[in-house]
Structures are given as C-alpha cells and as structure tokens.
Amino acid sequence: MSVTVRIPTPLRRLTQNLAEVETEGPDINTIIDNLDSSYPGMKERICDEDGNIRRFVNIYLNDEDIRFLDGKSTEVEDGAEISIIPAIAGGK
DSSP states (O other): OEEEEEOOGGGGGGGTTOSEEEEEOSBHHHHHHHHHHHSTTHHHHHBOTTSOBOTTEEEEETTEEGGGTTGGGOBOOTTOEEEEEEOOOOOO
C-alpha cells in the first residue's frame, strides 16, 4: 500500500531535498516509522520523546487534519496523500 508524503522545506535535507516521497503503511504511526527508516531523523522532528506528534507539526491525510480523525492511529488507504506541515507563528 503506497502513499505519497509531502515533505516541508525544513525537513527536506533529510530526504535529499525531495518535496515528495513514497512510503507504505496501514496507519499514520507506521508511516512515520517507515519514513524514519528511510530518512533517519524524521521521526524525532515529527514526534516528541513520548512518541506523540509535536504540537507545532500538523499532519493532513487527503486534506484532513489527523487530529480530528484518529491521530496517529488514523488508517491510511493505498494512494493516499499525506502532508506534513509545520505550524507557523508570527504576527505583531
């Protein structure tokens, strides 16, 4: 089951500057683990030391925030698109 993962610019140095990568997995948790296997250091930038997705990292499955689905347990279908989006702070 192959899925496309869109990589944000700050993490592309881990993927040899690839904006999109292919990986597999039945759920978001497995996909994060597989990304880390292929691109070491990815998981520690997405997840905290307890394995939870960091507060400033948003993950979307086909344009839906996984926080409003089943979080890391969200099931992923073949051909899905996942976007990793770091939160942006700013303003005055």
